[in-house]
Amino acid sequence: MKYIYILLLLLTFVISSCKAQNAPLYRIDRDNPEGTHFKDLDNNLSDFVGTWRWQSNDSIVTITFQKWEDIFFEDTNQYEDMLVGAYKFAVNSLVIQDYLAQLNDNSIYIYEHNIAGNTILHKGQYPKCDDCDINQGRVSVYFTDPLYEYLNSAMVLRHKIEDDVEKIDVIFYSFSGSVIPNIDSPSDNRIPYGNYTFTKQ
Numbered sequence: 001m002k003y004i005y006i007l008l009l010l011l012t013f014v015i016s017s018c019k020a021q022n023a024p025l026y027r028i029d030r031d032n033p034e035g036t037h038f039k040d041l042d043n044n045l046s047d048f049v050g051t052w053r054w055q056s057n058d059s060i061v062t063i064t065f066q067k068w069e070d071i072f073f074e075d076t077n078q079y080e081d082m083l084v085g086a087y088k089f090a091v092n093s094l095v096i097q098d099y100l101a102q103l104n105d106n107s108i109y110i111y112e113h114n115i116a117g118n119t120i121l122h123k124g125q126y127p128k129c130d131d132c133d134i135n136q137g138r139v140s141v142y143f144t145d146p147l148y149e150y151l152n153s154a155m156v157l158r159h160k161i162e163d164d165v166e167k168i169d170v171i172f173y174s175f176s177g178s179v180i181p182n183i184d185s186p187s188d189n190r191i192p193y194g195n196y197t198f199t200k201q
Contacts, residue, residue: 025081026120026137034077037070044120044137045083047159052168052198061191062088063115063198064100071110083141083157085115089191096190099146115155117141127156127171143172145189152178153189166200 021033024041040046051064065085072079086103089096099114110116119140123132132138136158143153151174158169172193180187 024120025118026122028080028118030076030078032078035079037079038081038118040067040069040081040118042120042137044139045081045118048083048139048157048168050166051201053201054170054196054198058092060088060090061196061198062100062201064103065115066103068110080118082110082116082118083139084110084113085141087114087191097145111142114144114146115141117154121156127173129158132158143189145191148186148189150179150181150185151187151189152176153193168198168200170196170198172196 021036022039022041023032023036025038025044026042028038045067048065049067051062053063054061063085064087065083068082068084070079071082084103086099086101088098088100102108102113117140121129121138121140123129123134123136123138129136129138139157141155141157143155145151145153153172153174156171156173160167160169172191172195174188174193178187
């Protein structure tokens with residue numbers, strides 16, 4: 001009977017050790033055990049799900065975000081919740097770019113989408129947000145203009161509500177490491193870098 005008890009105890013330990021561990025996105029670490037699920041436990045990604053629009057004069061940018069859960073990454077054998085997006089850019093009613101339909105194409109790898117990421121930033125991290133609440137998590141995502149894939153670009157997203165209207169403040173910038181193919185190659189995306197405020201549609 002004693003041996004059966006020990007065997008059951010060992011079996012319980014093994015089963016509980018094999019269970020997937022959940023961790024918040026801000027604690028993503030490749031050294032965590034294989035099988036770890038980095039989850040949007042604080043709903044930082046959920047705030048951005050939906051369609052958003054920015055307009056200035058005759059320029060309009062529309063972005064749609066989805067939250068994809070438990071995306072498996074082979075290199076780490078871990079899972080992550082991700083924010084995935086696509087956009088449309090029009091000037092003077094002429095559509096310059098429109099990748100919105102690609103968002104529903106499951107054959108496209110996660111980082112082949114125009115916008116993807118899940119890095120949670122607190123108010124003191126670059127770019128700093130002095131008027132952010134101490135507990136507010138902004139989200140940093142990679143951005144790709146398919147015509148200029150050599151550019152390293154990112155967006156930092158901040159969700160807010162003004163007069164009962166949901167908005168996103170976006171800081172769109174270039175970070176180091178871009179290798180410009182030749183002297184005539186553009187060093188900016190077709191959507192200019194800068195600060196934007198999008199409104200939920």
